[in-house]
Amino acid sequence: GENVEQHPSTLSVQEGDSAVIKCTYSDSASNYFPWYKQELGKGPQLIIDIRSNVGEKKDQRIAVTLNKTAKHFSLHITETQPEDSAVYFCAAGRRRGDMRFGAGTRLTVKP
Amino acid sequence: DGGITQSPKYLFRKEGQNVTLSCEQNLNHDAMYWYRQDPGQGLRLIYYSQIVNDFQKGDIAEGYSVSREKKESFPLTVTSAQKNPTAFYLCASSELAINEQFFGPGTRLTVL
Numbered sequence: 764g765e766n767v768e769q770h771p772s773t774l775s776v777q778e779g780d781s782a783v784i785k786c787t788y789s790d791s792a793s794n795y796f797p798w799y800k801q802e803l804g805k806g807p808q809l810i811i812d813i814r815s816n817v818g819e820k821k822d823q824r825i826a827v828t829l830n831k832t833a834k835h836f837s838l839h840i841t842e843t844q845p846e847d848s849a850v851y852f853c854a855a856g857r858r859r860g861d862m863r864f865g866a867g868t869r870l871t872v873k874p
Numbered sequence: 875d876g877g878i879t880q881s882p883k884y885l886f887r888k889e890g891q892n893v894t895l896s897c898e899q900n901l902n903h904d905a906m907y908w909y910r911q912d913p914g915q916g917l918r919l920i921y922y923s924q925i926v927n928d929f930q931k932g933d934i935a936e937g938y939s940v941s942r943e944k945k946e947s948f949p950l951t952v953t954s955a956q957k958n959p960t961a962f963y964l965c966a967s968s969e970l971a972i973n974e975q976f977f978g979p980g981t982r983l984t985v986l
Contacts, residue, residue: 806880812973
């Protein structure tokens, strides 16, 4: 089955700086790669996703890149703000029920 | 408002008791999922269901049971056979043909 590794486990940046979180996956058949943001005591919320036929996707300050050959994908947050502080999860999968999550990255943005 | 609801938010049970966690969605999604979240770990899949009256085991199904009698409901029972039941439990749903999963607010279960 799919195995997803996520790094780093914690990340601290100054407000305005960029943050990058990286994930690797094992199943070359995976074709869907979402990123979720989880605030304390709440369920995760999808912030951006990418499919295997696309190499990069942007949504305002957030971007995701995918390297299928190397089987890794990354989340990039630019101009970070204190409200970006949360736990971020990557996931990979290819069909319903087959999605697996990384262990999460706790991002802290210092004002 | 469309969404997923989980109740209760906090649940306390004595060791050896079965407990059922509720998950309801009004998004008309066919697929529903249960995950367990422990500190420092990602979400681990317990069970999932793609249609009514059908469900499959995930990676950590031992000690748990589910039912899917209605499209909008997917309750999870944590049985006394689950060795370490204290955790944060998350329910999610998705359209059958689309991967994006929508999560509920979670239930924090503490077994004393």
